[in-house]
Amino acid sequence: MAMPWLFLHSAREVAAGSGCASRAAEHARKRGCQRPAMVLDPWFAGSEAAKSIAAELREACGNTPAMIAVPAGEPDLDAVESVRAALAKADPDLIVVVGGGSAMDTAKVARMLLSNPGPAEKISGPAGAPMVPHPSLFVAIPTTAGTGSEVSESAVVSVPGTNYKMIFRNQDMTPHVALLDPVLGVTAPAGVTAASGLDAVTHAVEAFWSKFANPVTDMLSREAMRLLASGLPRAYSKPDDLQAREDCLIGSMLAAMAFNSANLGLAHAIAGSLGALHHVPHGVANALALPHVSAFNETATDKAKEVGAMFGGGTASSAMFRLRAQLGLDRSLDEWVKPDALDAVAAGAMRSGQLRCNPRAVVVEDVRDMLERMRAPHG
Ligand SMILES: [Fe+2]
Known part of the structure; x- marks a missing residue:
């Protein structure tokens, strides 16, 4: 039931x-x-x-x-x-x-x-x-x-x-x-369009496979993913594409309507810790975390297949690696955090209330392992 x-x-x-x-x-x-x-x-x-x-x-x-x-x-x-x-x-x-x-x-x-x-x-x-x-x-x-x-x-x-x-x-x-x-939005710098858009993508994906997702939030998340998958690369490469901008705005709004009830997950737990401890911009932190969190969650939820298909095919993690590369967000965590500070980041992420929504249970060693992988810009 x-x-x-x-x-x-x-x-x-x-x-x-x-x-x-x-x-x-x-x-x-x-x-x-x-x-x-x-x-x-x-x-x-x-x-x-x-x-x-x-x-x-x-x-x-x-x-x-x-x-x-x-x-x-x-x-x-x-x-x-x-x-x-x-x-x-x-x-x-x-x-x-x-x-x-x-x-x-x-x-x-x-x-x-x-x-x-x-x-x-x-x-x-x-x-x-x-x-x-x-x-x-x-x-x-x-x-x-x-x-x-x-x-x-x-x-x-x-x-x-x-x-x-x-x-x-x-x-x-x-x-x-x-x-x-x-x-x-047409005068926003491309880097802002990319990072904020990737935040919206993370909202849509995490709300979709959240343990608290429901039929209403699923409907909203799916349409958010569809609009962002198509609109975000276009808005990034052609800033005055008004239809692409509108698709992204509607996608981010729908994703927020979804996470307002379904909440988020492990990528936001990691992004929250990176933001609080090292001032990594929120969208960039999600871009760093989401492909690795997707790889971690793929085995725990059938919804991951749908995420991969929505964003151009393949597994959810390969789709997220591809999307962030398209948006110029293939970065290394080393740009913001020294390797000896990663234990504290992992501990901070484990304190997040978002973890209870993540489709797969997580322990601190899992987060530490993901942070290590986030040091390589190309996954
Ligand atoms: Fe966010």
Whole structure:
């Protein structure tokens, strides 16, 4: 008999297509918003696209939006505090975040702290502490296809000066409206398209073979894999291919809808440890781990065959090695981590809650062995 299962979803609206970012202003008009605020990725803050969304919001709300740039880098509590303080000053009834996963996660937590004052620890925890919802309309416009944070109910923020990442999870954190506008991503550097896209691929694959997958998440993961397998290499090699960009945005959104309920697995456990201890960028860490994790999991789940077929044939691991090579992500772990630090990385990965979702049980020696293999750039 099938295991009992649970599917969670909390976004009210998802729209996709060139120019759909303008729906933010339409919502503002319909709802009578008067105090808009925009939270922006630093590289996107001065762009023409940002100015154009701001102009539409000004016209719809009758007031110029407060423009709040998220400090550069991986999201941490200092960045959250800086955005929270700026939002508190603006007292917004509409918050529009435009950016990648870091900007979206920062905005999600900063917004919740407006209605839940006090230290962030109070509302953190993977199980989801009770939170008072903030009354603002919350719109997310992703500029890269990767985390799918625009439809997920969680955010991950590091604690400065430590190796600790704080997890926040609550359905009231999910943006109400997600607008997937492919035009916004065409200026992203190719390396960002590749690494964030590989993160989305890892979400789709790990949610698909997760022990907590269910019929709804399977449907979402399969379509996410199909779209990413076709769209990601095209978006990487031809940045202005809008159809490819849109396929990647939809793929990453569907993958996030899947992992929001099915959770992730061993590749994210390793990527989390590499990010926390050695600041390996999240997408790159997944690119390093996923082919080896696939080889490890192949014997434990029939779904691996489907993963291989979805990404061009062969085993899941050979397909993942091929994909990352196509995206210029054939790198060696030695670029980031000294060999004598690998034991600590393995120990960190073993502490991850994601391991309980992985289709094959794992012990520390398995992870250590995979980390050793990750030192060779070509598997
Ligand atoms: Fe991820």
